[in-house]
Amino acid sequence: MAFRQYKVGVRMFGCALGLSMMITLYMPSLTIVSVGTTAIGLQKELSYGRISGFSVEDPFNLGWGKPVTVTLNKDPKTGRKIDPMHAYVYKAGVPFPSGIRHPRILGIGSKDLSLGTGRIDQASEAQGAVFIVNEEGDFNGKGYPYVENATATRGWMPDQILAAVDDSNKHYIGAGKIMFVREQCWWCHTLLPEQTQDWQYFGIPPRLGDFNGESPTAFGSDRKAPDLMHVGSRNSSREWLMMHFFNPRLVQPHSIMPRFDYLWGTVDVDGDPIDFAKWRTEYTEYAEGKRVYPPEVPEYHPDTEIRYLIDYVLSLK
């Protein structure tokens, strides 16, 4: 490099960049990982599964390899009525979320309880497992939420749980988040209420522990539509969401949201093929004032991407 100045300069450059990366990458990560998970964080990561974007088990973001969240009203073994609770069913072969694979990230307390009382280390992806979240565990005198491996502690098997509930209590939240990421909803709908009026209008901002194990976080950056962090609490109507997705201008005439009718697939809930072209023609007539009522939105078949997406949106409470 000829000049001695350049040798000195290159080393100075290395030090400068290295120091900058140390201060801005390494040190914050120490702060961030010192905060443990919250109950919401556990619920989310168990609902979403391992990754909500490109992954080896789901390269084209079709919703493969994701868990099913079920709402249990009766105990699966005895049949007695219980307070409604959520269970996160991982069929055989579905990868576990980071909190189960690397319990260290759950933070002190949650990690110890999950491993000890929860027995999550006994869960195996090859056989599948059912998890539940306990919000009030006790570790060294303080309360922590933790994950319980119900397959090990209560003998609940994945297929048994899925058979014990009917379809309306199954929520494909993990697959739905894949839809949210693939269709890139997060480009307009943020998931991060900001300051002042946002907090009153869209709800409280998330806490650090709420993101534990979630990947990607999909905050969004460029809001052109209402924030969705707590949309499930504001708007829990499946029918409204169905119409809104099929053609947003049905329920919100000035909306600029694209139509997501292609997520309905080809058949509706009764198995009849959906005639999109006819629907669009009738809608155009309605929009031009030639029809009084807009055409009916076909009800989706339970095994469609729109079902997954609506399950996810409604889970954002």
Add this chain to the structure above:
Amino acid sequence: MVKYLFARNEDIPAGTAAIYFGFSSIIWFIIGTGLGSFNAAKLAFPDWVTGSEMFAFGHMRQVHVHAVIFGWISMAFAMAMMYITPALGNTKLWSEKLGVWNCFLWNFGLSLTLTLLWIGMTSGREYTDFPWFLDLYILFLMVVPLGINVWMTIIHRRTQGIYTTNWFFGTGVFMVGIVVLVGNLPEYFQLTGLTEAYLTWWHAHNILGLWITPVAAAIAYYTIPKITGNPLYSHRIGHVHFWSIVVFYSTPAAHHIMSSPLPEWLKSFASVEGVLILVPAIAFVSNLLLTMTGKWHYFVENIEVRFTIVGVLLAIPLNMQGGFQQTRSINWYIHGTGWIVAHAHLALLGFSTFLEAAAVYYGIQTILRRKLYSLSLANFHFWFLLIGFCTYWISITIAGLIQGAAKIYEVPYIDVVIAEHPYMIARWVGGTMVFTGNVVWLINMWMTAREGTVIPEGRMPHELAYER
């Protein structure tokens, strides 16, 4: 191109790699801005081209961003490096063959990755949307060969010193490798939560700050002294620019997610460092504008100088905005609004594009030794680019300020959407003007290559008169 891929390095004419990169970059610019225009139309007229998953806004939006960043901007940078780095070292490019292969693999890789991104294979993280195995392709087959070529050319130079431009080129291509590697750690190692969000934004910020900004600025350090004949105003200020970019631009990544629960000390640190970005900005702008002393007639007469100086001037609002919009007091209002979109386009379409366009204009003429085919077409391109960009920038800034107001006034969100509708239309018009200008540019460059006036040896393009 195939014959050059398999020829011996000595047989490939000097400047071949640069020419391939140059024309590729213009074509990607057309594709990228075409996609941008398409997306803008969908925001302004949401029922246009509807009902198909592949043409939905969600699928096409990131293809636009990645086409312009990795297609236009980065390939124009590669072109600049291929011909400016050797010229500044008074030597030839270390390996034209590596450059040609780099260009081929770049085009192939980018086409592949954009197609996969389009059909839905996305990682869900902004600016690192490519899945990790494609990021590794980008790193090892696009960035590293470019870096090797640039570094070996600098090391084997025949001048003693290294000029400012080459400092930026060399370190820029090195830093972008690190940024791509580190920024995709969440994907390789499956990091989660806020760490993952923060690393993603560290990557996004440093692609802009350690790749796009320094390399674009470096181009100006070459074109202005070269064409006007004035030496650079101050070597010392060049030093200030270089070192302050490394120190102040790599640190404030946290400013992208100020409303997230990041540690407060990190946000404050980022704010301070971020405002200090004004140091390299002022150093750069003052140095370049003072270099023009006595030669301001070139701004009127010479298209490359005009592009460069407009780019330099656009750096003023860019860095003023950037410096102050990351303080908490301003960030809470404008975050997540169109103001940020306008700022991003000011950086990439304003500052960066104008500087690269100058490099591509100058490079193609110099390497092929052909004078620009038509000044009228070049002026058309310049004005359509400038007016189109300004229309975009101003309309979306206003829309952004309106969106920010929604955080203060409790209005139904739909009122915001209604209010910003005219600006969405204006944005579409502006972006389409840019697209049109680029199509004309390609025609002009193609005709230059085929029928431009031959520039005799030893003369520079601007020493010949424009004929059309």
